[in-house]
Amino acid sequence: MLSQFQSAVCLVLWVIGAVTVAQDAYLDRAWKLMSETPLIDGHNDLPWQLRKQFNNExxxxxxxxLNTTHTNIPKIKEGRLGAQFWSAYVPCDTQYKDAVRQTLEQIDVVHRMCQKYPETFMFATSSQDIMEAFKMKKTASLIGVEGGHSIDSSLGTLRTMYQLGVRYLTLTHSCNTPWADNWLVDTGSDPSQHNGLSPFGKQVIVEMNRLGMLIDLAHVPVAVMNQVLDMSKAPVIFSHSSAYSVCPHKRNVPDDVLKRVKETKGIVMVNFYxxxxxxxxxxxxxxxxxxxxxxxxxAGADIIGFGGDYDGVTRLPEGLEDVSKVPNLVAELLRRNWTDAEVKAALGDNLLRVLREVEAVRDNLTSRSPDDVPIPYEELQSSCRTSYGYPDAGVVHSLSALALLLTLALQALIASAAY
Structure with a gap:
């Protein structure tokens, strides 16, 4: 006969075994669902790590x-990553300097990554491409430009980036542009310059609808969220943002906006930072x-997606340390009684629906000409930008020079009087 101690040990071992079997069952079910529906992640900064660590060589x-990043090919395969929006990101201090060049180099490195590893990656620009890559057991590789400063207030640059394969633009990063406020305005640390979007900012939204480019509202203040939700003909995305009611950080999405995303059939892709x-x-x-x-x-399971922000953040949750661990999160949702249909929606069906609707809006606007009205010159803040094509810019330059001379003269008079 077993002693009471032995009986207790056996009971503990039995409970541990039963829990392990249950966990394995959820993980097995997660893998099955991920074999049927592509896991589409909204934001990964591996291209920026390639610049930081290797200068894109x-x-x-x-x-x-590679073992110095959250993302490499073995981790991608273990994580069953069906499709990835790779971030073409350059920091805000490139604004008014070389942001366009550096962004083009980030777009280039994504293309070259796909060319170097064709057995793993397939470059993708459409919902159809994502599904074709999934059938081929490759990771569909899309590009999102993270920050409106990357287009240098130019609709022509926006269109050129679309032609190069960019399929979303995050309207701001962590700095205001000449046409949009950024999320730090809601913290009080940055001043509002446009009360959300300027008139040119609204031109950007209309042109993105015409192009078929996803509008990404991660990194914008609530005012911009609501302005875009009011005017966009296509659903929007939050490529890597979480729920404000769970964690009241200004980078997250408040409940009233979640409800509006539901009404407009967009998607919020949850950030892991x-x-x-x-x-x-x-x-x-x-x-x-x-x-x-x-x-x-x-707002329902139909607006949810995955937006891990791997390789763009310094701290990640226990259990989600790198790209390979995402199936564990899928298993956790199943453990919480999410249905197979709800999990498939979050994995990829929601993003595919949004992308197809954006493509449909584009196709309905094919008769509309590209917007070629430039941002007013006086709204630009760059001393590095020339004024070719602006007929009155010379007057602006002359007035600016005269103001500078008068200021210097005044300063000299004050200094002389003081002496």
Missing amino acids: LNKVDLNK NDYVTCSQTAKLSNVADHFDHIKKV
């Missing part, structure tokens, strides 16, 4: 062996699942 990198998950430096996988649960409760 891909010949010096082997993505099969600890600071946006728990508003602290530590977090767990279950905390990320709380955001999924909250968004589903407020």
Whole structure:
């Protein structure tokens, strides 16, 4: 006969075994669903890590062996990553300088990454491309430009980037542009310059609808969120933002906006960055699942997606340390009684629906000519930009020079009087 101690040990081992079997069952079910529907992630900053660590010299990198990033090919395969929006990001301090050049180089490195590893990546620009890549068991690779400063207030540059394969533009990053306020305005640390969008900013939205480019509202203040939701003919995305009610960080999405995203059939792709998950430096996988649960409760499973922000953040939740761990989050949603249909919606069906609707709006606007009205010269803040094509810009330059001379003369008089 077993002693009471032995009986207790056996009971504990049995419970542990039963829990393990249950967890394995959820993970097996997650893998099955991910084999049927592509996991589409809204935001990954591996291209920026390629610049930071290797200055985009891909010949010096082997993505099969790279171990200094959250993302490499073995992790991608283990994480069952069906499609990825790779971020073409350059920092705000490039604004008014070389932002366009540096962004083009980030677009180029994504193209070259796909060319170097054709057995893993397939460059994609459409919903159809995503599904074709998924059938071929490759990761569909799309491009999102993270920050409106990258287009240098130029609709021509926006169109050129679309032709190069860019399929979303994040309207701002963490700085105002000459046509849009950024999310820091809502914290009070940046002043509002446009009360959201300027008239030219609204031109950008209309032109993105015409092109068939996804409008990304991550990194914008609530005023811009609502302005775009009011005017866009196509659904919008938040490529990497979480729920404000769970973590009241200004990078997250408040409930009233979640409801508007539902009404307009857009998508919020949940960010994994600890600071946006728990508003602290530590977090767990279950905390990320709380955001999924909250968004589903407020606006339904049809507006939810994955937007991990891997390789763009410094802190990630326990259990989601790199791209390979995402199936664990899918299993957690199943453990929380998400249905197979709800999980498939979040995995990729929602993003595919949004992208198809954006493409449909584009196709309905084919008769509309490209907008070629430039931003007013006086709204630009760049001393590096020339004024070719602006007939009155010379007058602006003359007045600016005269003002400068008068200021210098006044300063000299004040200094002389003081002496």
